[in-house]
Amino acid sequence: MDQFAVKVFVRLRPSVLDPAGEATKSASIKLGAEGIKSLRIGKMIEVKIEGNGENEVREKIDLLCDRLFANTVIEDYEYSLEKL
């Protein structure tokens, strides 16, 4: 069995308004940060998982992302995978 460290990034789709991102952008400007054109908030999920090789693990992660980690009606996801 191989072990992998997976980082999943879940983001609101570009067409979905992100009011929390807008509020944070507004606070960033109040802090004095200049030049912020856009700020959107997503989630990062770290998973340690084992399986027989990268392909099997990718299948599992795809299922998790598609069915649980992200709601694909409003969110996109991508992930990176590192063998431990």
Add this chain to the structure above:
Amino acid sequence: MDNFTVGVVVFPGSNCDRDVSWALEGCLDIRTKYLWHESSDLSDVDAIVLPGGFSFGDYLRCGAIARFSPLINALDEFVKSGKRVLGICNGFQILTESGFLPGALVANKNLNFICDDVELDIVSSKGGWFNNGDEKQTIKLPIAHGEGRYHCDSDTLKKLVDNELIALRYKNNPNGSSFDIAGITNEKGNVLGLMPHPERACDETIGGTDGLFTLKSLILK
């Protein structure tokens, strides 16, 4: 009708289950039974309410974890058999997360948790959930949510409009919902999800009775 029983589903974090039961039993004399979310035996209930609250603490997304409860798995068969399912607030979020209804519910546009009475236009009474037979096309119900902004893509919205699946629209959109949507049904009409709380509008002493019709509709065949 004598033995008609409405199952009120209880998740960890549900907080409107007792209100729903109170409204059904106390105001409408309809028998209820609490169903713990881990049960998958729906054989002795005739309709189901998924009540409001914060199932599983709204972790990940509202309704995202509840979707994997055994009871929600069993709901597919129940819905296919034509029995009625009403999802209120968090119940609506669970119905969209689990795919019984299209779209999703996301954070209110102004980020506020909104607790207020709202005026709603009855758009369609598919499934007979609302009385739009004669003059009363507008009702007033309470809302209480932080993540009630209905979102769907334009194809889904077209389908909702074309198939008369939009049940309720806000008169003054409080949360930024697409097309002012407050509630929708499935194509068959036996599943209704809405953000407003009909169970909190079942007695004049607490501000109105516009929710009675919808709860009473649970007993329709």
